[in-house]
Amino acid sequence: MTVLEQIAAMLQEEDPVDMAQYSRDEYEPEARMILERYQDTGDVKDIATMVHQVFVEMFDWAYDSKGRRVDRDESSRVGSVDDYTRIAERLRAIFALDSGAFS
DSSP states (O other): OOOHHHHHHHHHHHHHSSOGGGGGGTTTTHHHHHHOOOOOOOOOHHHHHHHHHHHHHHOOEOOOOTSSSSOOTTTTOOOOOGGHHHHHHHHHHHHHHHHTTTT
16 A cells, blocks of 8 residues: 555544545545645644645635635634644654655
């Protein structure tokens, strides 16, 4: 299983925005974004913040009365940064197992 597949599978299991029920590969775009942005700074909070930002970008929007996409309050759908701590810890484990992920 590739690192991308591992990240997508982990997100599917964690299901941070309750969307896994709709598709087996619901979180593949987010997994790609996380793979591109991942940097292990040694701080789980930094990783959680990055993952949270990915989910804000992908899921925290709505439409106004004229059909235009608008941002919502960050916490309205995706939760807080603290809600992504377990995902950040699991990401570190995935990358630790695949030390060649950035080769």
